[in-house]
Amino acid sequence: MSETLVRVDLADRSYDIVIGGEVLSSIATRLSGIVKNGARRVFVLTDENVWDNHGDALKSHLATGGIEAIANILPAGEATKSFANLQSVLEWMISHEAERNDVLIAFGGGVIGDLAGLAAGLMKRGMPFVQVPTTLLSQVDSSVGGKTAINSSFGKNLIGLFNQPALVLADISLLKTLPPREWRAGYAEVIKYGLIDRPDFFEHLEIATPDILSGDVNALANAVKVSCESKADVVSADETERGRRALLNLGHTFGHAIEKARGFDGSVLHGEAVATGMCMAYRYSRELGICPGQDVVRAERLFETSGLAPTLSALNTGSFEAEELLEHMFQDKKVESGSLTLILAEGIGKSFVQKGAEIAPLRAFLEAETKL
Template identity: 45%
Template sequence: MNAERVHVNLGARSYDVVIGQGLMAQAGALVAPLLARPRVSVLTETRVGAAHLDALATGLAAKGVAMQAHALSPGEATKGWDGLREAVEWLLDMQVERGDVVVALGGGVIGDLVGFASAILRRGVRFVQVPTSLLAQVDSSVGGKTGINTRHGKNLVGAFHQPSLVLADIDLLDTLPERDFLAGYGEVVKYGLLGDAGFFDWLEANGPALARGDTALRQRAVRRSVEMKAGIVARDETEAGERALLNLGHTFCHALEAATGYSGRLLHGEGVAIGCALAFDLSARMGLCAQETPSRVRAHLRAMGMAAELRDIPGELPGADALIALMAQDKKVQDGRLRFILA
C-alpha cells in the first residue's frame, strides 16, 4: 500500500501523520523541509536504538541530514524526573537551538518524555514523532499530550506540545514482541468502542489476521485510529470537553498501573483493554448499553489472546477501596468526584 496522510487540523500548529511502509528510508525527505539547518537530535531508548537507529540515520543521510542520538534506559520507570533531566541535559549538551528539531524514536514512554523535554527546552523546540510501537502509532504520538509520571500517579506533570510531524512506519511493527503488539491493540479496540460500531465489527473480523502480520490490515487499523483521534483533537485540543472521550478505560487502567507499580505485570495497553471491559460493565449496570455488550468486548479480547479481566493480571491486587483511592489522582477528577467515560 502507498503511504497515507492524516492531517491534524490545529491552525498554525497543524501537522500530518504519515502512515505507511518504508518511511524510515524516506525520513530525510520527509523531515528536511522542517529544518533550519541539516541536523536533528534523536532521543530513543536502548532496545529501540539497537533495532532502528542505523536505519533512521541512513534515511536521514540520503537527504544530507546529520543525526546525533542518545539512548535512555527502556521501560516506564524512565518516564520520570530522572529520565527528563537526562534528556534535557543531553539536548543542552548537544547545543540544540530553538530552530532545531528533536526526534522521538520509540514507543509511548519515549514519545511522552521527549515531547515534554522539547516543550520545556528553551521554552519550546519543535519535535518529530517516529513511533515504533502500535500503541504509540495509534494513540500517544498524535495529539500533543506530553509528560512524565510522579510518585503521585501517571502523566501528572506535562504540557500540550504538538509534534511538527509523525512518521508511523508500519514495517516497525514487525519487530515488536507479541505481547507488546497486543498491548497496543488495546488502544485500537478503544477506538472501535468510541462510537464507530463499523470499525469494531471490522476488528472482530480482521483482528486475528492483523495480529499475524497482514500489513495492509495493520495500515488500515492505524489509519482509522489516527483519523478518529485527529478529528477529536482538532475539535478539543486541550481536553476541555470531547477529548476526554479518548480516556475510555483509562480511569480503571491508571489505577491498575499504579497498583502494579508500573511494572511488567501490566502494560499500559493491557490496562486499557481491561479498563474498557470494566467501563462497559459499569455502563451495562447503569443501563447505558446492552447487557450483552461487555461480554462481546471480552470475547473479542480473548479471541485476540489478550487480558480481559482483573484476574488476568498476575499477582495480587489491592481491594476496591484502595483502587478507588488510586483513582483520586485521575486528571478527570472534579471537586473530588470521580468521572468515568462510559458507553
C-alpha cells in the same frame, strides 16, 4: 504498500501523520521543511531496544540528506518517564548547544514520545519535535494529539503539557520487531476507537482481528489509518481535552489505577491495563443499567480473542484491593473539584463522559471486580 496521509487540523499547528510500509526511508526529505537555517543535525531520543533494532536504519536514512543524528539512548520501560530523565534529556541537549530551531526526534514507543514531547516543549520555551512511533500503541494513540508527560510518585502522566509534533511518521515495517505481548497491548488502543464512537469499525475488527494480529500489512495499515483518523477528528475538535477529547480516555481511569497498583513495574503493560479498564467501564455501565449486556459480552470477547485480559484476575499478577484502586482513580487528571470523571458507555460505539461519578456504587463495583 502505498502511503496514506491523515491530517490533524489545528490551524497553524496542523501536521500530517504519514502511514506506510517504508516511510522511515523518506525522513530526510520530510524534515527539509522542519529543520531550519540549514541545520545538518537532529537530536534523537530513543531507547535501547529501538536503537538496537532500528538505529542504524535511522542514521542511514538521515545521512542521505546530510543530517547527523545525535542520539540519547535511554532504558526501555515506563520507569523512564521520570523527573530525573527529563532533567537529563534537557541538559544533554543544552550540552550540545541546542537551539530553538533544532529538531528533536522521538524514536520509540509511548514512553519515549511522551518524554521527548515534554522536553521539546520546555527546551528554551519550545523547539520542534517529530514523532517516529515504533510500537502499535504509539502509532495509533500516543504519538498523535500532543499530550506529553512524565509520571509522578502519585500517579501516571500527572506532569506534562500539550505540545503538538511537527510531523508523525508511522512506519508499519518498524512493528515487525515488536514482541507479541507489545502487539497485543497496542491493539487494545485500536479496539478503543470502535468502542468510543465507531461501531462499524468495531464490527470490522470482530472479523479482521486474526489478520491484523498475524501481521497482514494491508489489514494492519487500514487499522492504523482508521485509528489515526478517529483520533485526529477528536483532537481537532478539542485539543486540550476540555470536552469530547476525554472520550479517548475510555478505560484509562481504571487502567491507570491498575498500573499504579503494580507500581509501574512492567508486570502490567499500559495497553493491557487499559484493555481490562475498558471491560470494567463497560461492566460498570451495565451495572448502572445504561449498557446492554450483549454489548458487554461482545467487548469482552474481542479483547479475549486479541489475547488481552477482560478481568483483573485474568491479568495473572496477583490480587487487587478495591480501596487502593479507588484511591488511585482519584489521582486521575480528569478529577474536577474533588469529583471523579468516568468514561462510560451506552453500548458499542456510544461512549460518554460522566462527571461527578457517585462513589458508593463505584466502590461496590470495585469490591465485586476484585473478587471475580
